[in-house]
Amino acid sequence: MIVKDVVCPFCGCLCDDIEVEVEGNRVVAVANACELGATKLTGERRMKNPILRDGDAWKDISYDEAIRYASDMLLSAERPLLYGWSGTHGEAQCVGVHMAELVRGVIDNTSSVCHGPSILAIQEVGHPGCTLGVVKNRADLVIYWGSNPIDAHPRHLSRYTYYADGFFLENAFRDRKVIVVDIRKTETANVADEFMQIQPGGDYAVLSALRAIVRGRAESIPQTVAGVTREQLIRVANLCKEAKFGAVYFGLGLTMTQGKYKNIRNAIELVTELNRHTKFTISAMRGHYNVYGSNEVNTWMTGYPFGIDFSRGIAFYNPGETTAVDILARKECDAALIVGSDPAAHFPRRCLEHLADIPVVQLDPYPNATTAFCNVQIPVAVTGIDAEGTAYRMDGVPIRTRKIFSTEYPSDEEVLSRMYALMQEDG
C-alpha cells in the first residue's frame, strides 16, 4: 500500500510530502524523504515490551505494571524531573505538564540544550521571524549562520531556500544568494555563494562589526575581525542591504558557544538594523521534529517555554537553575521521567552519574543510551508512524502527523494519560 503526504517525524522541517510503501506494519520504501527521514520511517529493532531492571538483569513486565511503577515513582519523589518531550506529539506534552504540576516537579524539554539560549534572546529583544513559505517565495538572500543544513536539515535548501522555486522570484536559483557563516567549511559552505569563515568564538564580534557597517560606521572596523577581513564584512553587509528580502537561519553554532544567548541577541539586533534598509527576518533551525511544539505547549500552559519548576505550587522559570542539565549536575532531583529524548547520549557525564543514582522511567520505542539508567522503560508507538498527533514545524506552523499503520504499541499520550489518571487517584 502506498501512503502519500506522510509527515516526516525527524527534524524541524516536518516535510509533509513524503510517500511511503507499507507492507503489513512495516515501511518498506520511502520516497521524497532525506536519508535521515527515510531511516527513521523504516526503523526497526523496537523494544518489544516494557522492561524492569532487576539487580543486574532485565525482566519483562506488563504495561499495567510499568505504568503503576512510573506513577508511584513520581508520587513518592520530592523533586521529580520530567524531561524530554521534543520527540513526541503535543497532546502527550500537555499531559506531561499536568503531571508535573500535580507532583510539583520540574518539567524541561530538549530546547534547554538546543535553542534554549535563542529563546532567552527572543525574550529580551523579540523575534522578527516568518514562516518558511514566506522565505521560499520571497527571499533573495539567505544566510545560514552556525548551521549546516546539508547534514542536519537536508531538505531545508531544496524545499525552502537555495534550490526551491519562489513565487515572487523569476528565476529563484539564479536570483537567490546564499551566505554561510561558520567556523568549519561545511558541505553547506561548499555550495554557498559566499562563505565567511570566522575563528571559533568570534560570532559576537563579527555580528557587532556587521551592525556597525550597516549603521554607516565601516571606518571603525579593523582590518580583520575574528579572522574575517574588513573587505568581506563590508561586502556581506552590502549584500544584506541590497537584498529585497533577506532571511537568517541560525543554528547551534551560536547557541552552544561562549556568549550563548548574547550571540543570538546580537544576531537579532543585526536583523533589526537591516530592517531600516530592507526586509529581513531571522529564525532558528530547530532540531527535533516537535521541539518547537514543546515550547509552544509549555508556554500556553504555564507561561514559560522550558525549565518550569512547580515546586512552589506555581510555575517558576529560571534557566540555569530549573533546567535539566543543572538539576542533574547538582544531584537535585530524586526521580526522572524521560519522554521522547535520550539524555544519556546528549548530556555531560556528571548528569549521567546522577541518573544512575535515582529511579528513572523512560518512554521510548527503542533501546537507547538512557535505557542503561532506567528502572523501567515503556516502549511506545512512534509519532508519525504508528501514532498521530500535532507537531510544530521550526517556523511555528502546527502540522498534524499521520498514522501510517497500526500496531499494538500505545502512544505516548495513552501511556501518560493512564499514568496521570493513576496519579490523580492516588495523589
Place this chain on the structure above:
Amino acid sequence: MRFLMITGRTVNQGVTVENKTSVDYAEETSTCFMHGFDMLDLGLDEGDTVLVTGPCGTVVMRVSASSEVELGTVFVPYGPYANHIIDADTHSTGMPDFKSHAVEIEPTDEEPKMVHKLMEDLGGLAYDR
C-alpha cells in the same frame, strides 16, 4: 597536544541516532575529525585511536582526516563519547559549552568502547547489547 573540541550534527549521526546500540552509531560518534597536518604532528594515520582528555575525564576515539576543520580544532559528532568528557557547567543558561571545550589529545593503543560500556562505566546496565 591541545585542541578546541567542537561537537555537531553529521548525516551519519542522524541516520544512526535511532539505533544507539548499533556499531555504526558507536563508530560515528567516536570519530574525532582532525586536520591532516595535526595528524602528522601527532604521528597519526587514518583510523588510529587517540586518548582525548577533557575537564571531566578521558575517552578513546578514532581519528579521521577532515578538510572541514581548521588546525588546532577537532570536530566530534554529537553523542556519548564527546559528552563523556564535557563539563556540565551551563554558566546559568541551561546550556553546557558543547562547542567550545579545550581538550588534550594523544595517541593511544586502546580501542574506543561501545556505547553500552561507556554507560556501564557510569553506573548503568546495558540492554540489548
